[in-house]
Amino acid sequence: MTDLDEAIAAVRADVAALHAELVRYGLVVWTGGNVSGRVRVGEDRSADLFVIKPSGVSYDDLAPENMILCDLDGTVVPGTPGSDRSPSSDTAAHAYVYRNMPDVGGVVHTHSPYAVAWAARGEEIPCVITGMADEFGGPIPVGPFAIIGDDSIGRGIVETLIGHRSRAVLMQNHGPFTIGVSAKDAVKAAVMCEDAARTVHFARQGGELIPIPQEKIDALYNRYQNVYGQSTDARR
Amino acid sequence: MTDLDEAIAAVRADVAALHAELVRYGLVVWTGGNVSGRVRVGEDRSADLFVIKPSGVSYDDLAPENMILCDLDGTVVPGTPGSDRSPSSDTAAHAYVYRNMPDVGGVVHTHSPYAVAWAARGEEIPCVITGMADEFGGPIPVGPFAIIGDDSIGRGIVETLIGHRSRAVLMQNHGPFTIGVSAKDAVKAAVMCEDAARTVHFARQGGELIPIPQEKIDALYNRYQNVYGQSTDARR
């Protein structure tokens, strides 16, 4: 087994297993939603690929060997396990993100209900809870309306998230895309995005929200990114 | 085993197993809700029957052999497994749909809470999220108020859905009925209908919704019906 083979096998296992978290947290129904993870080997990044879920397949049937390996154009790598199936219909958007955001190691897309509700109004989620300040460092932004068929979804994600603290974007009328340093980190962002969308939805139903001062948001975000968790696994 | 016996056995297994999806997605409580699947054999459609859940039986006790085989008048086929029990009290509505919609292979009825909420207001669910455009091609319509006792429920379903893209109808003050090319496809429509009902409910609680232009809805619907999923199992 080469280094690349090993890296691919590890990401296949990871991506297959992480889909269970989307189910556990109620972020997906039926076959909706998808997780991908980047595979990059070599100092020159000679190999730069990603692994993604097949299209329209039940969450009960996901296994490492039916995950699909793609290059950064979103083309299935022929002759690899799972390559006889179609990859997720959102593959082009994932590929666009990997091509244009070299530090991204994982991408997740869901139609989680509270996040989609904000997206259907084209309204960002205000940062009124310390958990959001920790995780996203401010509001969760809205991206443009874009539909499948060209690069417009990927471009909308990238343009919204580059230079933004948030690892989550709510694509208008569509739903959240999240990114992370790994597939696991992107899944965490998807879970925390829905949690924030839900909690702030509840909060606002009851009346006026108390804003958090910007310098407190900054302090919380900086601490959480640097201190939280075990030093060996932070956000990985 | 004849072709017909085999086909019946397959649909019995399918229909029994698919009820678990209603439970998984929270579409039913207690013994409510029902799934049926069509059995059709022969080029001349000499055999045209359907399999449905017994009335008032716990979801824990459903098995292929206690599903009930009916003809298209909704009469239990005597001497077949399960024929000593009463079929679902919604059997007449299912039968009416099969008689009048020859392409329908499955029917589902639930009282899933968010869909029933729209039905209690007699209000269609507007198509403001791309997931609805994919799945239903527009709003989910409302059917007439009708109660058990004659053909009025079945007629209301058929009159609403014929010529409509949506595979789901919200019967006023009652709840959703969904159809599909198979029992599984109708169950998927029931799951996606509740998901849409819930998400758009949340969305509207927070303020004004952004409409999706009709030509974008059309493009999403056409792509999803033709491209999504694996070519071998799309919507089956």
Add this chain to the structure above:
Amino acid sequence: MTDLDEAIAAVRADVAALHAELVRYGLVVWTGGNVSGRVRVGEDRSADLFVIKPSGVSYDDLAPENMILCDLDGTVVPGTPGSDRSPSSDTAAHAYVYRNMPDVGGVVHTHSPYAVAWAARGEEIPCVITGMADEFGGPIPVGPFAIIGDDSIGRGIVETLIGHRSRAVLMQNHGPFTIGVSAKDAVKAAVMCEDAARTVHFARQGGELIPIPQEKIDALYNRYQNVYGQSTDARR
């Protein structure tokens, strides 16, 4: 084993198992909620007792042998299994119902959240969905404010439900009590009460509800009470 012993053993098993349904449908948290079942033997009803959950015991630890046997005054029958523990703190209310409603075979109390929400406003749940018409034959009524310490809770339940079609009452600021011909039937009523409370809550959040004409409610109720389910087990 006498007939009475057998009857007690059967109700103990039933009552212990039925508590799992309260958990399954999210009607209870921690040790809250309780189910009881009547034990009546002999033509002269010489034995008339009931079995109820112990107070403050985890749902994970309920078993037939730790259910508690009480007489209709709510006094624990000494020397029987479980008699070393305290019965549910709602035992007096259950006993009052059994003493005053001879046809009642089971009683359930929960703090299920949507039903309690209507109770906190002292507002009956209007019958705007056919599932409520089937099950309750009209609105779910509110009972008086009453607190533990005397017969006032039991009296409030009985005065509200005698002569009413509904098997559920929302005790003001407190929560639902339900009755049935058996413990299982009372649990079903508790499940359907919360389902109705939740669905009508959602419905009204979105705007005006369409009433169901009284004669349609009557027709639905009469059909459901007489026809639904298998003839051998209807509501038992």
Add this chain to the structure above:
Amino acid sequence: MTDLDEAIAAVRADVAALHAELVRYGLVVWTGGNVSGRVRVGEDRSADLFVIKPSGVSYDDLAPENMILCDLDGTVVPGTPGSDRSPSSDTAAHAYVYRNMPDVGGVVHTHSPYAVAWAARGEEIPCVITGMADEFGGPIPVGPFAIIGDDSIGRGIVETLIGHRSRAVLMQNHGPFTIGVSAKDAVKAAVMCEDAARTVHFARQGGELIPIPQEKIDALYNRYQNVYGQSTDARR
């Protein structure tokens, strides 16, 4: 094994197991939330320590031996199991509570969504349901806005809860902290706090709430604290 060793082992097992209750009741997502339990041995309280969850570790991976033992300054006791990992980032707040509230045996912190919603508005939960009167003896209060970095969170908890019947405080824009005579009792308070937050949220969405007279709240609280449950395990 000394008495202290035994006491530590018992609290480790307790605290590890109790985290599962946070998951069961939907109070936490991902690695959020934490439970601690006090260990106190000797008449002179010569040993006064507490056991808490490690930071950022999955709920699937919690076991007695990776819980972390701290002194009342929040410093990890070196050389004990788990001492190679970082304790929960809320450890300082837990320690402050133990130092300043000698009767507290357990502390819990979550970001449970309905409780956080009230916290984001800085609004106490009014006591309009008898279950809240039983458990909290009145409204659930709000504590000040405070962020991690010094004693301000711990001080806010203690100043709000000393002299208050409630075992739960909603820290503004942050979330609930609960205390109890044991870790289990604090977890119960966290579960009941979210239940109250949720139910009163639903109740108020539908209109005006009926207040409970203060003397009735007092009567319910006094009864529940003294009578409810089995005499051997009440609130322990």
